[in-house]
Amino acid sequence: MFYKFLKVLVRLTLKIFFKKIFISGLDHIKDQTPQLVASNHPNGFLEPLLMACFFPKDLHFLVRGDVFENPFLRPILKSTHQIPIFRFRDGFSKLRENSHTIDESLQVLIENKNLLIFAEGSTESVKKLRPLQKGIVRIAFQALEKNPELELEILPVGLNFTYPTDFNEEVMLQVGQPILVQKYFESYKTDKNKAHEWLLNDLYDAMKMNVVHLDDAHRSAIFEKLVLIERSKHKKPYLPIHVYDTYRLSIEQEIAAKTNNLNDEQATVVRHHLDEMDTNLRKIKLNWHDLVKKPLDPLKLLILIIGFLPAFIGSVLHSIPLAGGYYFTKGKVKQKEFKASILMVSTLLLMMIWYITLLAIILIAGWSWYVLILFLFSGLYLRWYYYMWHNTAFALPSKYNSVQQQGLEILKHLK
Numbered sequence: 001m002f003y004k005f006l007k008v009l010v011r012l013t014l015k016i017f018f019k020k021i022f023i024s025g026l027d028h029i030k031d032q033t034p035q036l037v038a039s040n041h042p043n044g045f046l047e048p049l050l051m052a053c054f055f056p057k058d059l060h061f062l063v064r065g066d067v068f069e070n071p072f073l074r075p076i077l078k079s080t081h082q083i084p085i086f087r088f089r090d091g092f093s094k095l096r097e098n099s100h101t102i103d104e105s106l107q108v109l110i111e112n113k114n115l116l117i118f119a120e121g122s123t124e125s126v127k128k129l130r131p132l133q134k135g136i137v138r139i140a141f142q143a144l145e146k147n148p149e150l151e152l153e154i155l156p157v158g159l160n161f162t163y164p165t166d167f168n169e170e171v172m173l174q175v176g177q178p179i180l181v182q183k184y185f186e187s188y189k190t191d192k193n194k195a196h197e198w199l200l201n202d203l204y205d206a207m208k209m210n211v212v213h214l215d216d217a218h219r220s221a222i223f224e225k226l227v228l229i230e231r232s233k234h235k236k237p238y239l240p241i242h243v244y245d246t247y248r249l250s251i252e253q254e255i256a257a258k259t260n261n262l263n264d265e266q267a268t269v270v271r272h273h274l275d276e277m278d279t280n281l282r283k284i285k286l287n288w289h290d291l292v293k294k295p296l297d298p299l300k301l302l303i304l305i306i307g308f309l310p311a312f313i314g315s316v317l318h319s320i321p322l323a324g325g326y327y328f329t330k331g332k333v334k335q336k337e338f339k340a341s342i343l344m345v346s347t348l349l350l351m352m353i354w355y356i357t358l359l360a361i362i363l364i365a366g367w368s369w370y371v372l373i374l375f376l377f378s379g380l381y382l383r384w385y386y387y388m389w390h391n392t393a394f395a396l397p398s399k400y401n402s403v404q405q406q407g408l409e410i411l412k413h414l415k
Helices: 002-017 046-054 065-069 073-079 098-110 135-146 182-190 192-208 217-231 247-261 264-283 288-292 298-306 308-317 319-332 336-365 370-390 397-412
Strands: 020-024 035-039 059-064 082-085 114-118 153-161 170-175 242-244
Touching: 002 046, 002 073, 002 336, 020 046, 020 247, 035 046, 035 135, 035 192, 046 059, 046 114, 046 153, 046 170, 046 336, 059 065, 059 098, 065 073, 073 082, 082 098, 098 114, 098 135, 114 135, 135 182, 135 192, 153 192, 153 247, 170 247, 182 192, 217 247, 217 264, 217 288, 217 397, 264 288, 264 397, 288 397, 298 308, 298 370, 308 319, 308 370, 319 336, 336 370
Parallel strands: 020 170, 020 242, 035 114, 035 153, 059 082, 059 114
Antiparallel strands: 153 170
């Protein structure tokens, strides 16, 4: 019950936090089939929240065992299907408890449920699928050892964030074709190491199909500029926020592939053209991110002017939880991979406290329920206004279109 309540609440929060959520491949999730969900891990714990909220089937998770030592968090973690797994740094005595973790994980699969494992083993904010750890294939084969008739599948999942540390950005989640573990089980019976390697290699290839993958991190600056040019061709309206579509991921994978295919000489030429475009952008006082925005026109200017006052009121009414979440994240979170997730969760908790306090004041003071409705409406309006402001390039359309066309010419010369 608590899992389902959080699923509704966090799903709504994710739709407020992200500008767009693109999801595809949910038809590969089967209700009566045990599935190991193998995901990349570029962004703290936003990935499990996204999968738990948008997958049609409940998820069970393997999480760091040390968080279970908090007596307040332990019942919450258990009620949301989280299973502790301990690391070397937790000490040898804790490592011995992992045998219970394995047993609990195997039981989840035997009961035809889904278990999420971050196959890379750690979190790192890169546009690349890193080497996979063997733990996921070990659990898969152990499940078949326990029940040889189990029709266990591994679901290759890719999560791709446009800017993983920021609010009001996009995320693309794609579920790939499932891998049937039975196919590898006969090989496992004769040569475990060979079967591990075979399945792990196939899983890597399957996961890579769902990820924006750059071979060379030094090409990331080229990619980010090229993909902004490409995104400028595919502007979407604010609503709907949650979209069942593959197009955004496909075009970004295409740009990544073209970036990977550049030889050194070609890369130098592309950098030169991008530098020229950078100069032109600065001349009209724009930056690269303005390319994905819409140029200012009289109607939008009027909307922004008229809508400023109600947006300002909304910001004042919600200033305490919004500022609290921002400053808590800024002061407490050092690792960039956790900034977005902590920002979202801390702001959500503060916003819940804020509204519970408001509700108590309304009941005690005998105020009208319209006060609560006004608060809710002002908050949602503030979010929409922020999108409108943030999605506007403050430049004349003629100048904006000229520099955008320059970028499109660069894309045409990519192979």
